[in-house]
Amino acid sequence: MRGRLTLFWILLAAAVGFGLFHVKYKVQALEDDLRTLNAAITDEQEQLHVLAAEWAHLNRPGRLEALAQRHLDLQPTGVRQIGTIETISFPAPPETLARQSEKAAR
Numbered sequence: 001m002r003g004r005l006t007l008f009w010i011l012l013a014a015a016v017g018f019g020l021f022h023v024k025y026k027v028q029a030l031e032d033d034l035r036t037l038n039a040a041i042t043d044e045q046e047q048l049h050v051l052a053a054e055w056a057h058l059n060r061p062g063r064l065e066a067l068a069q070r071h072l073d074l075q076p077t078g079v080r081q082i083g084t085i086e087t088i089s090f091p092a093p094p095e096t097l098a099r100q101s102e103k104a105a106r
Contacts, residue, residue, distance in 0.1 A: 068074060092100075
């Protein structure tokens with residue numbers, strides 16, 4: 001009986017040792033994955049900073065104005081291009097549309 005109990009404890013200690021060994025290497029693999037992901041995130045953040053700086057450089061008002069003058073044929077707005085409020089055609093109010101549909105139905 002004593003031999004079986006000793007064998008049981010030896011096998012249990014071996015199983016626990018193997019389990020700890022397995023968990024240790026699994027944790028190391030996960031830490032490697034985490035390190036890889038953190039490096040990828042850092043690279044992406046650096047690329048975003050570069051793109052933001054490039055965007056700011058390309059959208060400078062002076063640069064855009066020079067490009068517009070070179071490639072677009074824009075002229076200042078003339079007085080005749082500006083209208084008055086009376087020249088705007090507004091849609092008819094709903095009451096008027098209802099009356100018109102009643103007349104058309106008769």
